[in-house]
Each structure stands twice: as structure tokens, then as C-alpha cells.
Amino acid sequence: MSEERTYDFRAVERSRQARWERDGIYVARDDDPRPKYYVLEMLPYPSGDLHVGHAKNYTLGDAVARIHRMRGFNVVHPMGWDAFGLPAENAAIQRGIEPETWTLDNIRNMQRQVRLIGTSYDWTRELATCLPDYYRWNQWFFVRLFEKGLAYKREAPVNWCPVDKTVLANEQVESGRCWRCGAAVERRNLAQWFFKITDYVERLLAGLDRLDGWPDRIRTMQRNWIGKSEGVTFSFDVENVEAQIEVFTTRVDTMFGATFVAVAPEHPAVAKILEKMPKARHRVEEFAASLKSKSELERTQLMEKTGVPTGAYAVNPLSREKIPIWVTNYVLAEYGTGAVMGVPAHDERDFEFARKHGLPIAQVITTPDGSLRAPLTEAFVEDGKLIASGEYIGMKSAGARRAIAARLEAMGRGKTSVHYRIRDWLVSRQRYWGTPIPIVYCPADGTVPVPEDQLPVLLPKGVQFTGQGSPLANDAAFVNTTCPTCGGPATRDPDTMDTFVDSSWYYVRYLDPHDAAKPFDKEIASRWMPVDQYIGGAEHAVLHLLYARFFYMFMVDQGYVTGDDEPFTRLFNQGMLLYRGEKMSKSRGNVVGIDEAVEKYGVDATRLFLLKAAPPEDTLDWTDEGIVGRVRFVQRVWRAAEPLAVAARSVPLDRLPEMRGDAQRELVRALHVALDSGKSETETHRFHYNVTTAKLDELINQLTAALRAPDAADDPAVRYVVHALPIVLAPFAPHIADELWSLMGYEGSVHLERWIEPDPAALAVEEITLVVQVNGKVRARIQAAPGIAEDDAFALAMREPTVTAQIDGKQVRKRIFVPDKLLNIVAA
RNA sequence: GGGGAAGUGGCGAAAUGGUAUACGCAGUCGCCUCAAAAGCGACCGAGUGAGAGCUCAUGUGGGUUCGAGUCCCACCUUCCCCA
Structure with a gap:
């Protein structure tokens, strides 16, 4: 009909957002007395355009923030930009745009788009990591770490990406490939800066045990x-050679089964051996040369395990047995000690190697019952009972490990030790678009950190981007400087920091974002920290989330902030968003842009879809x-509520309305079911708002049905539900909710209102459906009053022909009664 | 190779060990309309039956239980992490 008023979502959404912005309703105050709640989504990289995949993440965080605000918390919900990084530099090389220009343009656009989807961020706290206001504190932290011996420079074999032309941290190498560009990573010896995360391993491990708000995964x-x-x-x-070869093993109980020692070609003992073994020199050097160009990936995974004998023998310190020393491709110099003892009988890799090269396989562990005997067809890697192991025969693996360790220690040959896979965090990058490392090298004073009053070391503008070599290293005006200590000529470190340094502490800067004298104020930060709910994808599990924990522990240790040393109390891993079966991304060309979606369907509809289509931790397929x-749904809400908006306000929300019949009770119940769902999904941190939105559907279906009654407009229950509608919709469809609230004549925003507490009286039902089972199969459903007694229920059940038909001729053995739910009659 | 998560209608999915398939999409039918769209209403796992019903069905096969989508074991498939 022409009279039908359709909801103009474009106009409403625009005007609501303008009002929120004008009134600053999402600004968090430090002195607010309500309990604090810090909800944070991982800060995005400003790649240029926001797509609906980003929107999935922010819509969930926003619903969590909004519902907490309505439930009485002082919510801080900030947003910013992880603005340093390679894409900006690549744009500069390819298109001649300054990285800064490219980045700031992208930020402007994405900022507009993040606002466009109706998020409730406190923009007064916005930050961009590429601005000197921010990165000067990266430098400040670097110097603090340096002073504490936690930042150091050393030459080491490092991961070099030949495409991005920079080194990478171990965490940024995935299966031997660069995490960003996928190129096979090469090994190079370079002098680089490291952060000593290994000093914190035990605390990082211990902290994990306490983080029960994190996914186990x-x-x-x-x-x-x-x-x-x-x-x-x-x-x-080593027999006849002045050298020792150190090995680490977790299975010292198998040491009598060692039949060879495998070393990396670069191991220092190899050179000494070759001096004594000239005959072997040629084949070892040839072998070493063949590996020189091979990446770690190839050596440890792609290539067959192979090697050559050095001709020298190692002496087993316990058995005094002589076993050959082999140079192999699968032992790497920089892992562990660069050498391993080869126990083919009890290690799969050694078994494979021994088979290939005809080395003996000596079994020294058998199953506890002693049944497993040579010849072995595969390595037996489990613990068991020792055989052929001198005085340790008959011991169990665990006991033998202790006994042998003690013996080696007593001999002065070894000691128990703990090894970690994690290595120190390599933070130098040979790239331009990052935080300059605040270090000066002086011929007289050596390595000198830039003093605080000379920070920031500004990133120079107008440098040349050729794609060849590091732009800062080629910039004489930047590199050549004076020594902060003696004033003599000196040079700057030409590298920039890994951008993961930026994101290791940004969540604290948000709390005091404009402090010009320090990274953040201790009192303010301590009041807001830790982050109560952190939201982001699982791809950062061992990158950002590990670095940030390390950084925060350091900050707590230094007293920059007080309280627990874990920064993120709860972590929620959002599922990915797929489109046509693939991850949505620019490079795949399958992006649904946010502007497009919002223009076509509206913000509220887009947000509701992202929440409704799947639980938030699942991958979600975007479908048009x-x-x-x-x-x-949005149109149905409008059609149902808008005509009644003014009248609805006459029925107050602080108590249940007059309900004239079952239909009214059902309608009011539907509202409270939805309120209850929103509350419990939030309090359990499950955030399955896909269920809550289904309850909203049921509510609107009920309301639409109720409105068909002739006197519906005057019905207090209908008015009450319409009055409450903006509140229950607010976290999920914030625009239409606020618009309806205004139509009702309220001056303030619905987003500053209190969530209505679900009322048990409204949730209660007049009549329950009791399921009657016979031998576990549903045979009847009977309507009864809540609280019906078992005997009464049984009597009713025995009046149902479908029940008695199943029991006929049998004896009732047992009855299982679940009050108000089920009666199971066991008959045989 | 090791570890983890998941598998439910045509599709996205729901279900504290207690009515499997809520809610939405798609589809079918009806109302409204000159017609269409929109809207409103009804139906919508498979088989069987005139019908009340009955049988089967949550990847496959076992098990625990009065009762299993849910817990346990094995297997298959997919995805993720590590090597």
C-alpha cells in the first residue's frame, strides 16, 4: 500500500552516527566510578579498504562493548592503526608515493569506514604507530631494554627474506617461508639486534597456566x-683429536644405543678433525658446499637425510665404545649444540639415517615385559626397560635418566639442562617504514643509546626508494651523526624495528594516549589494565600475543604499571570470513567492500547478518x-514499532505490564527471553549472539502477530514490548534502536540506557510440556502445570493410548522423572 | 609424522546427557493485487500409513547409560597448528 512507511536506513544511519559523534557518548572517563571494562580488538593494519571480514571482527567487539556499557560498566573501547610495515614501502617503490602519504590516506579512509559501520569506539584515544608521538616511545622502550641488558646486538645466522630484503624473526618464518611474501627464507650471518625474550620463558609458561580465559588451542x-x-x-x-662434541638429549637413557654422532658441517670440531683426517677432507668439504645454498626448509624437511663420515670416532663416555662421527644435512649448527647422538633403535630420524648408511642399530630399551627384541623394524621411541646398558640394565627409562645424568655429572662430563625451542626475538629490519633503532655507533664510545631528551630519532622524509638495499643505510644525512656522549663523528644504526614492537604495548598507550612526557601514566594505566576482553584472529598466537606478554611483563617489572603481569585476561578468537569458499582478501580479488554492503543493505542489517550467520568463533561464509x-528483519522492526513509538512510552519499563491473556504473556516472555539471551551470552563470554538474534526474530514474529488483534495499539503488553524494543536491539542494531528511542521522545541516546534485567516472572511458563518416554523413546507429550509431581505425571501418562500400547503385556521396572521435562517409563 | 578443532535438512545453523532440526535463507501453496514486487499466512528431514501413528535419520562402526548430536574407543573426511 502506498501508505506503508518504509524505513529509510540510509538517512537514519547517517544522522544517528552524526549525533553519537557530536555528543561524544562513547568517550570513556578515567574518573568514572563504575567498574571498568576494557574491550579491545587487535589493531588493524591500514591496508586501504575495510571489507566485511574486518566488519565481522569489529561488530562482535562492538556488541560486547555496547552490552557491557548498558549493563553498568565503564567501558573503554579504543581503536588505532598498526601503521608501519612493508606494504607502504612497496607502494612507494612501485608507485612513487611516500609511505607516509600512502599510509595516512589509508588511515583516513579506513577511519571513515570503521565509523560507517556504527562502532562505538572512543576516538579521542586513536593512535597511529607511524607517528613520532607514538614511535618515540618504541625508542624509549628500546633504550630501557638496552639498559637492562634485554636488548643486545650479536652476529648470528638469521632468516633472510630475499624478496622483502630484510631479516625476519623466527616467529615470522612459517614452514621455512616468509610469513608475508611466502619466499623461501635463506640463512645469512649478520649482526642484528635481539630482545631477550628467553629471559622470560619460565614466566611466559607459568602465566599460560593462569590464563583460563584464553582458548586452550x-x-x-x-x-x-x-x-x-x-x-x-x-x-x-674425539679419538686422537683435541676436540669435544657436546650434545643435548632428552633420552639419555638410550645412550648405550648410540651408534654414531651427527654434526652440522659448520660445527667447530669438524675443522679440527679434518686437520687430522686429510683423506676425508675432500668429501666433507664437497658435502658442506652442496648444502651452502640450501635453506633451512630444504635441509630439514625436503631433502633426504644424508651425510658423509668424517673418519673420526667419538668415545661414548659410559660404554667407552667408539662410534663414527658423521657430517649430516639434518643437524643445524644454530640449533642446540649443533650435534646430536645418533640412537637409531630409539629415534625415528636416526633409524632412517642408519638404515640408509648401513650403521648398526643397537636396541637398548625394550617394552616393560621385555618382549620386544631385535631386529627392530622401526624405531621404538617409547619409554621402557633398559637392556644392553651395562650397570643400568633392568632399570626403567625414567630412573635410568636420573641415574645416568647423575653419573655424567659426577664424571664432570655433563649436567642436566633445560632447552627451549624459542630463540631471542630478532627485531632489526633492513627497511625504511618502521621505527628507527635509537642507537649510535661511536669510534670512541662504542654502542651508545640515544638519550631520552634527544628522542625521537625521526624517520627522514624524501628518501630514495629503489628496491635495492636499505633506504636508511643509503641516506648519508641520516646515518652520519654525532656521538651523544663525546660529540665526535658517529653513525646511526640504519635499521628499523620489527613492527611487532609497535603492537607490543599499544594497548597501554590507549589509556593515556596524549602523554607527551612518558609512554603512559602509571596510575591511569594501572586503573584500566588488564584488557578484560581481547578479540582477534588466531594467526597471532605465537607472534603478537607472545611478544605483547613479554613486553608487558617487562613493564610490570620496571614498575611502569602495577598489577598482574598478564595483559589480556580473556582472549576470544574470531573465525575467519570466507567468500566463495576462500578467505576474503584483496590479492584473491574476492572482496566485498564495506561501503558497498552498507549502501546496499544498511549498517544494521549487515551487522546483524555478521552476528547471526554463525557463532563468532566459526568461519563464516558471506552470502548475498x-x-x-x-x-x-530491520523493516519488520520498523513496521511494528514505529507507529506505536509515541504511545508505547506510556507503559513503564521498570515493572511487568498488565497481561490480559496467554498471548500477552507469550509476547512479554519473548522479550525477556531475548534479554536473558543477551545477558547470558555476554556473562558466559560465549558471545553466541547468533542465538540472541534468533530470539529477536521470535520476538518480532510474536509482536507482528500480536499487532493483528484489533485493539493491539492499546494493549499494555504490546506497548511495553515496543517500549523495550530499542533497548534489546541496541547492541546489535544500534541505529534503528536509537532512532526509535528518539521517536518515543527521549532526549538521550538509548546507548546510555540500562539493559533490562530479565524477570523470572516473565520467563516463567503457565504450562509445561512433559515428554513421556517408554524405554527411552518419546511416546507422548502431555501438557501440565509446572511442578507436577511424579505420581501425577505417571497417572496422566498411563491415560495416553500411545504409552499404554507400548507397555501392554510388560512390567514397569523403573521410572525416571526429570521435573517439568520428562518421564521415562522403563518396561520389560 | 605429532597435536588440536570440527562433521546435524537443499544451504547458514540451534540444542545444561532429557521433545533433534529453534531462527534465518532457499523452495511450495494460499491471501492481497488488473498484474508483479513487497507484505501477510501456511507448509517444508526420509520412508510407510486412510489416519492416530509407526520405522529410520546428527560422517562410519562399536561402547557407557533408563536415555547419546552431546560422554568413551576405533575409523573416515575437512580445516588449523607444529615438524
Whole structure:
């Protein structure tokens, strides 16, 4: 009909957002007396355009923030930009745009888009990590870490990405490939800056045990990444050569089964051996040369395990047995000690190697019953009972490990030790678009950190981007400087910091974002920290989330902030958003842009779809068909509520309305079911608002049905539900909710209102459906008053022909009664 | 190879060990309309039956239980992490 008023979502959404902005309703105050709640989404990289995949993440965080605000918390919900990084530099090389220009343009656009989806961020706290206001504190932290011996420079074999032309941290190498560009990573020896995260391994591990608000998956990944293993380090003498070869093993109980020692070609003992073994020199050097160009990936995974004998023998310190020393491709110099003892009988890799090269396989562990005997067809890697092991025969693996370790220690040959897989965090990057490392090298004073009053070391503008070499290293005006200590000529470190340094502490800067004298105020930060709910994808499990924990522990240790040393109390891993079966991304060309979606369907409908289509931790397929259901929902809300908006206010929300009949009770119940769902999904931190939105559907279906009654407009129950509608919709469809609230004549925003507490009286039902089972199968459903007694229920059940038919001729053995739910009659 | 998560209608999915398939999409039918769209209403797992019903169905096969989508074991498939 022409009279039908359709809801103009474009106009309403625009005007609501303008009002929120004008009134600053999402600004968090430090002195607010209500309990604090810090909800944070991982800060985005400003790649240029926001797509609906980003929107999925922010819509969930926003619903969590809004519902907490309505439930009486002082919510801080900030947003900013992880603005340093390679794409900006690549744009500069390819298109001649300054990285800063490219980045700031992108930020402007994405800021507009994040606002466009109706998020409730406190923009007064916005930050961009590429601005000197921010990165000067990266430098400040670097110097503090340096002073404490936690930042150091050393030459080491490092991961070099030949495409991005920079080194990478271990965490940024995935299966031997660069995490960003996918190129096979090479090994290079370079002098680089490291942060000593290894000093914190035990605390990082211990903290994980307490983080029960984190997914187990992520905790396990971090534990595995840290890779703690306890074992023994001991050394072999080399026969007739002045050298020792140190090895680490977690299975010292198998040491009588060692039939060879495998070393990396670069191991220092190899050179000494070759001096004595000239005959072997040629084949060893040839072998070493063949590996020179191979990446770590190839050596440890792609290539067959192979090697050549050096001709020298190691002496097993316990058995005095002589075993050959082999140079192999699968032992790497920079892992562990660069050498391993080869126990083919009890290690799969050694078994494979021994088979190939005809080395003996000596079984020294058998199953507890002693049944497992040579010849072995595969390595037996489990613990068991020792055989062929001198005085340790008959011991169990665990006991033998202790006994042998003690013996080696007593001999002065070894000691129990703990090894970790994690290595120190390499933070130098040979790139331009990052935080300059605040270090000066002086011929007289050596390595000198830039003093605080000379920070920031500004990133120079107008440098040349050729794609060849580091732009800062080529910039003489930047590199050449004077020594802060003696004033003589000196040079700056030409590298920039890993951008993960930026994101290691940004969540504290948000709390005091404009402080010009320090990174943040201790009192303010301590009041807001830790982050109560952190939201982001699982891809950062061993990168950002590990670095940030380390950084925060350091900050707590230094007294920059007080309280627990874990920064993120709860972590929620959002599922990915797929489109046509693939991850949505620019490079795949399958992006649904946010502007497009908002223009076509509206913000509220888009948000509701992202919440409704799947639980938030699941991957979600974006479909253009599914969202029409949410567009319809928004229109249905409007058609039901708008005509009654003014009248609805006459029925107060602080108590249940007059309910004239069952229909009214059902309608009011539907409202309270939805209120209850929103509350419990939030309090349990499950955030399954897909269920809450289904309850909203049921509510609107009920309301639409109720409005068909002739006197519906005057019905207090109808008015009450319409009056409450903006509140229950507010976290999920914030625009239409606020618009309706205004139509009701309220001056303030619905987003500053209190969530209505679900009322048990409203949730209660007049009549329950009791399921009657016979031998576990549903045979009847009977309507009864809540609280019906078992005997009464049984009597009713025995009047149902479908029940008695099943019992006929049998004896009732047992009755199981679940009050108000079910009666199971067991008959045989 | 090791570890983890998941598998439910045509599709997205719901379900404290207690009515499997809520809610939405798609579809079918009806009302409204000159017609269509929109809207409103009804139906919508499979088989069987005139019908009340009955049988089967949550990847496959076992098990625990009065009762299993849910817990346990094995297997298959997919995804993720580590090597």
C-alpha cells in the first residue's frame, strides 16, 4: 500500500552516527566510578579498504562493548592503526608515493569506514604507530631494554627474506617461508639486534597456566612454540683429536644405543678433525658446499637425510665404545649444540639415517615385559626397560635418566639442562617504514643509546626508494651523526624495528594516549589494565600475543604499571570470513567492500547478518542471499514499532505490564527471553549472539502477530514490548534502536540506557510440556502445570493410548522423572 | 609424522546427557493485487500409513547409560597448528 512507511536506513544511519559523534557518548572517563571494562580488538593494519571480514571482527567487539556499557560498566573501547610495515614501502617503490602519504590516506579512509559501520569506539584515544608521538616511545622502550641488558646486538645466522630484503624473526618464518611474501627464507650471518625474550620463558609458561580465559588451542600453541624440554647436556671426546662434541638429549637413557654422532658441517670440531683426517677432507668439504645454498626448509624437511663420515670416532663416555662421527644435512649448527647422538633403535630420524648408511642399530630399551627384541623394524621411541646398558640394565627409562645424568655429572662430563625451542626475538629490519633503532655507533664510545631528551630519532622524509638495499643505510644525512656522549663523528644504526614492537604495548598507550612526557601514566594505566576482553584472529598466537606478554611483563617489572603481569585476561578468537569458499582478501580479488554492503543493505542489517550467520568463533561464509533476511528483519522492526513509538512510552519499563491473556504473556516472555539471551551470552563470554538474534526474530514474529488483534495499539503488553524494543536491539542494531528511542521522545541516546534485567516472572511458563518416554523413546507429550509431581505425571501418562500400547503385556521396572521435562517409563 | 578443532535438512545453523532440526535463507501453496514486487499466512528431514501413528535419520562402526548430536574407543573426511 502506498501508505506503508518504509524505513529509510540510509538517512537514519547517517544522522544517528552524526549525533553519537557530536555528543561524544562513547568517550570513556578515567574518573568514572563504575567498574571498568576494557574491550579491545587487535589493531588493524591500514591496508586501504575495510571489507566485511574486518566488519565481522569489529561488530562482535562492538556488541560486547555496547552490552557491557548498558549493563553498568565503564567501558573503554579504543581503536588505532598498526601503521608501519612493508606494504607502504612497496607502494612507494612501485608507485612513487611516500609511505607516509600512502599510509595516512589509508588511515583516513579506513577511519571513515570503521565509523560507517556504527562502532562505538572512543576516538579521542586513536593512535597511529607511524607517528613520532607514538614511535618515540618504541625508542624509549628500546633504550630501557638496552639498559637492562634485554636488548643486545650479536652476529648470528638469521632468516633472510630475499624478496622483502630484510631479516625476519623466527616467529615470522612459517614452514621455512616468509610469513608475508611466502619466499623461501635463506640463512645469512649478520649482526642484528635481539630482545631477550628467553629471559622470560619460565614466566611466559607459568602465566599460560593462569590464563583460563584464553582458548586452550592458543595456550598449547604458545607452549609448543616455547618448546621446553628437559634433558642432559654432555660431551663426547674425539679419538686422537683435541676436540669435544657436546650434545643435548632428552633420552639419555638410550645412550648405550648410540651408534654414531651427527654434526652440522659448520660445527667447530669438524675443522679440527679434518686437520687430522686429510683423506676425508675432500668429501666433507664437497658435502658442506652442496648444502651452502640450501635453506633451512630444504635441509630439514625436503631433502633426504644424508651425510658423509668424517673418519673420526667419538668415545661414548659410559660404554667407552667408539662410534663414527658423521657430517649430516639434518643437524643445524644454530640449533642446540649443533650435534646430536645418533640412537637409531630409539629415534625415528636416526633409524632412517642408519638404515640408509648401513650403521648398526643397537636396541637398548625394550617394552616393560621385555618382549620386544631385535631386529627392530622401526624405531621404538617409547619409554621402557633398559637392556644392553651395562650397570643400568633392568632399570626403567625414567630412573635410568636420573641415574645416568647423575653419573655424567659426577664424571664432570655433563649436567642436566633445560632447552627451549624459542630463540631471542630478532627485531632489526633492513627497511625504511618502521621505527628507527635509537642507537649510535661511536669510534670512541662504542654502542651508545640515544638519550631520552634527544628522542625521537625521526624517520627522514624524501628518501630514495629503489628496491635495492636499505633506504636508511643509503641516506648519508641520516646515518652520519654525532656521538651523544663525546660529540665526535658517529653513525646511526640504519635499521628499523620489527613492527611487532609497535603492537607490543599499544594497548597501554590507549589509556593515556596524549602523554607527551612518558609512554603512559602509571596510575591511569594501572586503573584500566588488564584488557578484560581481547578479540582477534588466531594467526597471532605465537607472534603478537607472545611478544605483547613479554613486553608487558617487562613493564610490570620496571614498575611502569602495577598489577598482574598478564595483559589480556580473556582472549576470544574470531573465525575467519570466507567468500566463495576462500578467505576474503584483496590479492584473491574476492572482496566485498564495506561501503558497498552498507549502501546496499544498511549498517544494521549487515551487522546483524555478521552476528547471526554463525557463532563468532566459526568461519563464516558471506552470502548475498543470506543478508536479505536481515534487511527484512530491520523493516519488520520498523513496521511494528514505529507507529506505536509515541504511545508505547506510556507503559513503564521498570515493572511487568498488565497481561490480559496467554498471548500477552507469550509476547512479554519473548522479550525477556531475548534479554536473558543477551545477558547470558555476554556473562558466559560465549558471545553466541547468533542465538540472541534468533530470539529477536521470535520476538518480532510474536509482536507482528500480536499487532493483528484489533485493539493491539492499546494493549499494555504490546506497548511495553515496543517500549523495550530499542533497548534489546541496541547492541546489535544500534541505529534503528536509537532512532526509535528518539521517536518515543527521549532526549538521550538509548546507548546510555540500562539493559533490562530479565524477570523470572516473565520467563516463567503457565504450562509445561512433559515428554513421556517408554524405554527411552518419546511416546507422548502431555501438557501440565509446572511442578507436577511424579505420581501425577505417571497417572496422566498411563491415560495416553500411545504409552499404554507400548507397555501392554510388560512390567514397569523403573521410572525416571526429570521435573517439568520428562518421564521415562522403563518396561520389560 | 605429532597435536588440536570440527562433521546435524537443499544451504547458514540451534540444542545444561532429557521433545533433534529453534531462527534465518532457499523452495511450495494460499491471501492481497488488473498484474508483479513487497507484505501477510501456511507448509517444508526420509520412508510407510486412510489416519492416530509407526520405522529410520546428527560422517562410519562399536561402547557407557533408563536415555547419546552431546560422554568413551576405533575409523573416515575437512580445516588449523607444529615438524
